[in-house]
Amino acid sequence: MRVKAVEFEVTYINLREKPDWFLAISPHGKVPVLQVDGQPLFESNAIAEYLDEVVAPRLHPEDPITRARHRAWTDYVPTFASGLSVYYAKTAEVVEQRLEDARAKLGKLTEAISQDALPGPFFGGQELCLVDAAYAPFLQRFVLVEGWLKTGLMKEYPEIAAWSAALLADERVIGSVPDNFEKEFVGNLQRRGLYVADLIPQVAAG
Ligand SMILES: N[C@@H](CCC(=O)N[C@@H](CS)C(=O)NCC(=O)O)C(=O)O
Numbered sequence: 793m794r795v796k797a798v799e800f801e802v803t804y805i806n807l808r809e810k811p812d813w814f815l816a817i818s819p820h821g822k823v824p825v826l827q828v829d830g831q832p833l834f835e836s837n838a839i840a841e842y843l844d845e846v847v848a849p850r851l852h853p854e855d856p857i858t859r860a861r862h863r864a865w866t867d868y869v870p871t872f873a874s875g876l877s878v879y880y881a882k883t884a885e886v887v888e889q890r891l892e893d894a895r896a897k898l899g900k901l902t903e904a905i906s907q908d909a910l911p912g913p914f915f916g917g918q919e920l921c922l923v924d925a926a927y928a929p930f931l932q933r934f935v936l937v938e939g940w941l942k943t944g945l946m947k948e949y950p951e952i953a954a955w956s957a958a959l960l961a962d963e964r965v966i967g968s969v970p971d972n973f974e975k976e977f978v979g980n981l982q983r984r985g986l987y988v989a990d991l992i993p994q995v996a997a998g
Pocket residue numbers: 807821822823824834835836837
């Protein structure tokens with residue numbers, strides 16, 4: 793199930809071996825890139841906003857103030873994600889050292905939810921919105937890693953846990969990654985030699 797009924801083709805890029813054609817269209821050598829009529833669009837938010845403008849249904853709120861606040865919280869994604877680098881630490885000591893910073897970022901996101909998103913279940917209320925789309929990939933990964941690392945962080949922030957649960961149960965979020973997502977993700981954690989990789993049960997590690 794998709795949010796937007798639009799024809800598209802996906803090409804997954806091996807980021808350890810980027811093809812030349814990809815480097816030619818991606819100004820920072822990063823994914824995602826969306827090719828529209830031969831024009832490459834880059835930066836997730838720019839791509840999401842473009843699609844929201846050209847393909848119904850509109851996910852951004854109608855009210856300009858609400859929309860601006862939604863954009864502002866979407867801008868917070870990179871800071872939020874950097875705070876959860878606790879999950880990508882190489883040793884147990886570094887996990888400990890990064891917990892406080894993670895709490896600061898989770899606390900800030902809880903403020904966002906309390907001020908702009910309640911009663912949920914999604915950030916914009918009953919309907920999925922672009923803020924959900926921006927955070928979902930990060931929450932999807934953090935929830936997986938938390939399941940193995942068990943820092944207890946998600947339990948400390950019930951609003952974020954509830955939002956994550958709503959997103960992770962949504963068919964549109966589930967369908968946003970390929971079937972082998974967890975296996976590929978685990979392989980990536982192992983290749984990077986991260987602390988959490990040693991805690992993953994064999995069956996998940998495949
Ligand atoms: N601000 C960019 C960030 C994109 C980004 O960091 N992509 C990562 C994967 S999630 C990537 O392509 N990394 C490859 C690299 O930096 O070599 C966006 O939101 O599109």
